[in-house]
């Protein structure tokens with residue numbers, strides 16, 4: 001077996017290891033376990049086959065630069081690498097079919113801009129700027145063989161740019177269990193990592209019947225210091241406009257508003273005084289992801305998780 005083959009097989013098995021272990025635990029009989037194992041082996045073999053073939057991309061016409069991630073960073077890199085070095089052959093890889101901007105997304109939550117304003121085609125960007133776009137998920141890369149592995153096969157590169165963005169750190173709010181983390185991600189997304197989270201948040205806002213709407217502000221470094229403070233105002237504006245009987249509890253881990261303090265203080269105390277309650281130095285130590293209508297169990301240790309929404313029982 002070639003070196004790259006071995007490497008890819010290892011990567012794939014590593015990636016599916018947790019899932020295999022979980023499935024095996026749940027099997028009730030040896031026969032069921034054997035069938036399950038066979039099915040998994042077949043799936044693994046198929047996935048491996050896909051992984052080990054060369055992806056269908058145009059032949060390189062110069063030194064190939066592969067840019068992983070088509071957010072603000074990756075798109076900028078791809079465009080200006082081509083502009084400043086026309087000899088480069090650039091491929092941008094992103095798992096999504098379209099770019100959606102986080103900047104201005106709070107205004108979209110409040111219906112102040114349309115989705116067209118936030119969302120742009122990767123294909124248009126590639127076409128307009130002379131590079132190639134490939135919609136695929138990157139699974140790993142090998143610096144020795146200079147190959148990027150995707151779910152659609154591998155791509156050879158001369159230079160590699162990694163711009164895949166960030167992940168949440170739920171352990172900072174006491175949520176260590178991976179299932180609970182997944183639940184939290186799907187039910188109460190922060191809208192800082194993937195654009196589809198924004199849809200969930202917008203639905204939650206639109207369907208909110210009234211009551212406590214909880215939003216937290218992390219400490220430390222996170223994307224866009226103003227975003228959670230601004231999001232509280234946008235949500236309050238919607239509730240006010242629709243006359244929803246709601247209170248937004250803005251739990252800030254920091255001891256005070258970290259940015260544009262005068263403006264946000266005025267917004268919380270005057271414009272949205274009936275809708276926003278700002279609580280500084282609010283630290284979350286754990287979150288019960290299974291219960292509905294409950295409050296964070298306590299608030300006394302640090303968190304750096306981006307903002308999330310959690311509807312609680314409506315007020316009397």
Ligand SMILES: Cc1cc2nc3c(=O)[nH]c(=O)nc-3n(C[C@H](O)[C@H](O)[C@H](O)COP(=O)(O)OP(=O)(O)OC[C@H]3O[C@@H](n4cnc5c(N)ncnc54)[C@H](O)[C@@H]3O)c2cc1C
Nearest residue numbers: 069070071072073094095102103137138164165192224227
């Ligand atoms: C509400 C909000 C408001 C903001 N407002 C502003 C603002 O006004 N001004 C400002 O400068 N910044 C703002 N920001 C911050 C800004 O959005 C981020 O700094 C910026 O999006 C980071 O860009 P990025 O390219 O590094 O990462 P991302 O935008 O996260 O892009 C990463 C890309 O990589 C792709 N990707 C990840 N993993 C893979 C994989 N395995 N395979 C293929 N593709 C993959 C993802 O699909 C994604 O498209 C705001 C953020 C938020 C949340």
